[in-house]
Amino acid sequence: MPADFNVTAYDVDGQVDYNKLIERFGIKPITREIEKRMEKDAGELHFMIRRGVVFAHRDLDWLLDQYEKGNKFYLYTGLAPSGNMTIAHLVPFIFTKWLQESFGVEVYIQIPDEEKFLARHDPNLTLDKVHELSMEAALNILALGFDPSKTKIFMDTDYAGFMYKQAVRISKYITFSIAKDAYGFGNDTNVGTLFYPSMQAVPAFMKSVQEGKNIPCLIPLGVDQDVHFRVARNAIEKLGYYKPAILHAKFLPGLKGEPKMSASDPDTAIYLSDTPEVVRKKVNKAITGQQATAELQKKLGGDPEKCSVCQYYKFLFEPDDVKLEKIFEGERKGTMLAGEHKAALAKAINEFLAEHRNRKEELRGMLGSVMLKG
C-alpha cells in the first residue's frame, strides 16, 4: 500500500502516487492513442511524454481535434517569482518550448508577482522586491530559448490595465465557498489572495478576448497547479470561451528522494544560481538507488526509479532514450559506480547552467522592452 500523500497548489506532502492523483483530480492519463496523435501532429514526441514525466491531461483529445481541423491553439503557462529558482521550475517550460516549436504556436507566460507578495508574511518582500524577482524569473524562462516573435510574457501588476477587467468577469462566478473548498482558504485569508485565482484564469482566454474570436488554449503545468483550472475552467466556459486544455507534469524529485524538489530546502534543490562546485557537492550527496557499498552494488545492482541521479537524466538531462536506457541499465546491473554516475550528472547540470546563464546575460538588456505593459 502506498503511503498517504497530499498535493495542493501550496504544498506537496508524502510519496505522490500519480495514478491515484489522476483519480483524485479527475484528470486523464495520456494514452498510447493520444501519444500517437501528438507524434503525428507535432512531427515527433517529446521525451517527457514518452517517459511519462508529462503524464495526464484535460481535453487534450478535443484540442488535437481542433488542431487537426486547422483551428490552431496557443499555449499558456506561468511561474510565481522566487528568489531561488531551481531546475525543477524549468521542467514545464522546457516542455512548453518544445510544444511552441513543434506546433508553431504562440506562448503566453504569466508571472503572478502579486500572488507571491500576498502569500508571504515577510515584511521585506515588498511588491518592488517581488517585481525584481519577477524580472529575473522572466529572464530565466526566456533564456530557455522561446521564440521571441511568438512569446508574450507579463507580470500581473504591470499588465493589470488589460487583465483586471477580464479577472472581474471571471470573479463573478467564483464565490468564497468555491475558493475555500478548492484552495483551503479560510476566514483569515486576505481578499487579495481570494481574488488572485481570477487573475490566473485570464491568460487562458486572453487571446480570444484580444482577437475577438474563440481560440483554443493549452496549459502545460506542474500537476499541483491543476486546482486553479478545476475552478477557472467552469467560469471561462460561462463567459462563452473554450475551456482550456491542460497537460500535467510530474514533480522533479529532490536530491534526497523527496517527491518534489523544494526551493525552500537547499540540500534537496539545485538552484539556477548554484556554482559548479556547489552543484558537485549537492549531487555528490544525492541518494541513488544503489547499494551501501561498491561491492554490494556490483553484486545486487540498483533501482533507477529510486535513484535521484537516474531521475534527473530521465526528466531533463538525457533526451536520448537509448542513452537513458544505458544509464538505467548501468544502475540496475551495478556496472556504473555511484561516484562516476554522480560526477557525470554534475557535469551535465553545470554545462546546462553555464549555457543558461550565458543566454540570460545576452537577453538581459532587451527584457524591459519585451514584457507586456498596460
Next chain:
Amino acid sequence: MPADFNVTAYDVDGQVDYNKLIERFGIKPITREIEKRMEKDAGELHFMIRRGVVFAHRDLDWLLDQYEKGNKFYLYTGLAPSGNMTIAHLVPFIFTKWLQESFGVEVYIQIPDEEKFLARHDPNLTLDKVHELSMEAALNILALGFDPSKTKIFMDTDYAGFMYKQAVRISKYITFSIAKDAYGFGNDTNVGTLFYPSMQAVPAFMKSVQEGKNIPCLIPLGVDQDVHFRVARNAIEKLGYYKPAILHAKFLPGLKGEPKMSASDPDTAIYLSDTPEVVRKKVNKAITGQQATAELQKKLGGDPEKCSVCQYYKFLFEPDDVKLEKIFEGERKGTMLAGEHKAALAKAINEFLAEHRNRKEELRGMLGSVMLKG
C-alpha cells in the same frame, strides 16, 4: 423613542437618527469650533455645513491643522454608475466642488464600474453596458462645474494599470473576516466583490504614491459609504500613508418622506433625465409638512422638517439662508400654500436640470480625453 433604523453600504432602512449614527459609526459631529476654522480657511462656509446636511467627520481637525501649516490636501470622492441617476447622487459632489474652489485643491473622482457589475445578477448588465453608464455618470459629475485643470476622473477597469497594484498592497491587510464583519459579506459573495473595497481604498493615497510623498486626503461622502473607510483607513495607515479624513453628508429624503431618495423607486426620486412635466407631476405628489386642507394649514401651520419640499430647498435649491428661512416660515405659519410651494420647487428643479443638461452636452465631446487611462 426613535424608530429603529439601519444604514449599510448597500441599504438604508427605517427613519435615520443621525445622532445615533454618529455613535454607531464612531464618527464626530461637526462642532461650532470646526465650522469656524473651515470658514476661516475656506473664506466662507457652505450652506450644507451651516445647515447640518454635512454633519459629521473623521479627522477633519487634523486635516485643517495640516492645511493651516501649509500642507495642502486633495479631495477624493466617487460614484457607482447607475442607469438612473437622481439629484440625491449630486449632493456630495456639489459640496466637493465647493471644497475644490474654496481650498484651491485637486479632486480625484472614482467611478467603480466593476462594483456595479459584480453586485448585480442581471445578465444584461455586462461590463460594456456598465462602462456606458459610467461615462454618463462621469459627465453628470463634471457638468457640475469641476475645474478641469484640478480634476482627475477615472473608471476602475480603465485605470487598473495603475490601481490594481496599489489595491493588492491594501488587500493584504483585509481578511475575509474583516470584510465579512464590515460589509455583511458571506460564503456566497463572489471574490470580485470581496476584493473590490481594496480598489475603492486606492484613490485615498493615490496622489501620495504618484508624487512620492505623503499628502493628506479628504473624502466627502454620503454617510452610508463610511464603512469602506472604517476598513481602509487602518490598511492605508499600515502602508505608511496618512489616514484620509472624511466628511459625512446626510441623505436627501425621498419625495414621499423616505429617509433616502432611492434610484430604484421612481415615485420618490427625481432623475436627472426627468422631463419638466414629469418633475412637476412628481413634486406635486410630494408630501409636505402641511395640514390636510388649505384652511387647516392657514390655521395650524406646517413642519418644515417633515416637508420634502422644504428639505429640497435646504439640501440643494436655496443657498441663501434668509430666503430659506422665509420658505420655512411660510411653511410653519401656513402663509405658503402647498400648490404654490410645490410649483416653485418644480420650477427650481427644472431650471437646474436644464442648465445641467446643457453643460453635459457641452462636455460630452471631450469626455473620452479627460478620463484617466492606464
